Amino acid sequence: MEFKEKTAIITGAASGMGLLFSENFASLGGKVVMCDVNKQVLEQKVAEINAEYGEKAVGVVCDVRDYGNICQVTKTAVEKFGSIDVLVNFAGGYSLRMLNVDREKYPEFPDIPIEVFDWGIDVNLKGPFYFSHAVLKQMREQKSGIIINIGSITGAEGTADGMDYAVSKAGLMYGFTKSLAQYGAKHGIRAVCVSPGPVLTRPGMANMKTLMGRAAEPGEVVDLCLFLASDKGQFINGENIMIDGGRNAMRRG
Secondary structure, eight states: OOOTTOEEEEESTTSHHHHHHHHHHHHTTOEEEEEESOHHHHHHHHHHHHHHHSSOEEEEEOOTTOHHHHHHHHHHHHHHHSOOOEEEEOOOOOHHHHTTOOTTTSOSGGGSOHHHHHHHHIIIIIHHHHHHHHHHHHHHHHTOEEEEEEOOHHHHHOOSSOHHHHHHHHHIIIIIHHHHHHHHGGGTEEEEEEEESSBTTSGGGGGSOOTTSSOBOHHHHHHHHHHHHSGGGTTOOSOEEEESTTTGGGOOO
């Protein structure tokens, strides 16, 4: 796989799989516009990539809930590198964990403050929606591009607590990715969703059952995203691809 003269926008790029994708894309000749809310860490990681691979990376502090921030990212990408060839919507998170919700005080779904769920839907669903809306203007003009959304096994399984996460991921996995593909096809633009099962981005994931008896390494998910973004994945469009070690196959019904 080679990404010479290609530019990718990656959200959630200062850590985890977003950072790993950025590093790999740059190592394969591509240019990366890295977006994150954590300014200090983002600047450090951009500097490390540029030191390793040349001036391949630029960082833009961005809250994916803010469409104005997003438009600034797309403007920076075009001004700096001349195109937007790939968008990967890695930014997201399980709201109850990310916002440190006290489960003793708020034990069940109806007890949890609605603001928690607002955050989850804004970050996990509206963020990718906003970013896709913004980058499609450039992709339509250049008549090429791919949008990779990041779903989750939770979007297929559901969850009794973090319903905002299940709803958001299901929306990306099915309705939104298919709709993007239907719109983009006439403009040479593809859309695909990658939906992981448990991934070893944190220790707790190791306890989730899969048919293969383990959680995924982050690099396994990133490798799939890189394949889809490359010339080797050109005929894959509008699909939700599970990378879950067979966890979804364990579900009944």
